[in-house]
Every structure is written in C-alpha cells, then in structure tokens.
Amino acid sequence: MKKTQYTSFDEVDYDLKILRLQTKINQEKMKRNFHYVKEDLSLSSIASNAILSFTKKAFVSKLITKILPKRFF
Incomplete structure (x- = not known):
C-alpha cells in the first residue's frame, strides 16, 4: 500500500469516502456472485443440465450413425 501524505482533513475524508464506496x-458483487452460484447449484438447474447433456449426446450419436457408413462401427 502506498503511503500518502495528506495536507488537509478534506483529502483524508475524500479518500475514506472512496474506500467506503x-x-x-465489492459487497454488491459478492451478493450477485452468491446468487449466481446458488442458482447454478439448485436441483432444478442440475437436473435440466443433465437432461440437456444427455439429449445432446444422444442426438450427436444418432447423427454420426446416420452420416458414417456402417463399416466404421
């Protein structure tokens, strides 16, 4: 931390105001991040992500079997 030499109490008050803000x-950012983590870890979010992942894999697998000839499998 840098040392600052203040020449008046107004300068000190100004820096303190900046630090408070x-x-x-930072507190609001922490609240927002906590909300996002809480939302991402909810049961409904985990379940929907699992279902979405499963359907994507099934779709890609079905697509590959239709595109590539049978001799590769």
Whole structure:
C-alpha cells in the first residue's frame, strides 16, 4: 500500500469516502456472485443440465450413425 501524505482533513475524508464506496461495490458483487452460484447449484438447474447433456449426446450419436457408413462401427 502506498503511503500518502495528506495536507488537509478534506483529502483524508475524500479518500475514506472512496474506500467506503469501493467496499460497498465489492459487497454488491459478492451478493450477485452468491446468487449466481446458488442458482447454478439448485436441483432444478442440475437436473435440466443433465437432461440437456444427455439429449445432446444422444442426438450427436444418432447423427454420426446416420452420416458414417456402417463399416466404421
């Protein structure tokens, strides 16, 4: 951390105000990130992702068997 020499209390107050605002911004970011993690770890989200992954794999597998000749399998 850099050392700052202040010449007035107004400068100190200004820097403190900036630090308080940065703290509030960081707290809001943490709240938002917690909300996203909570949403991603919900049972419905996990189930829908699993179903989507399964259907994608099934679709790609079916597509490959139709495109490529039988001798490759």
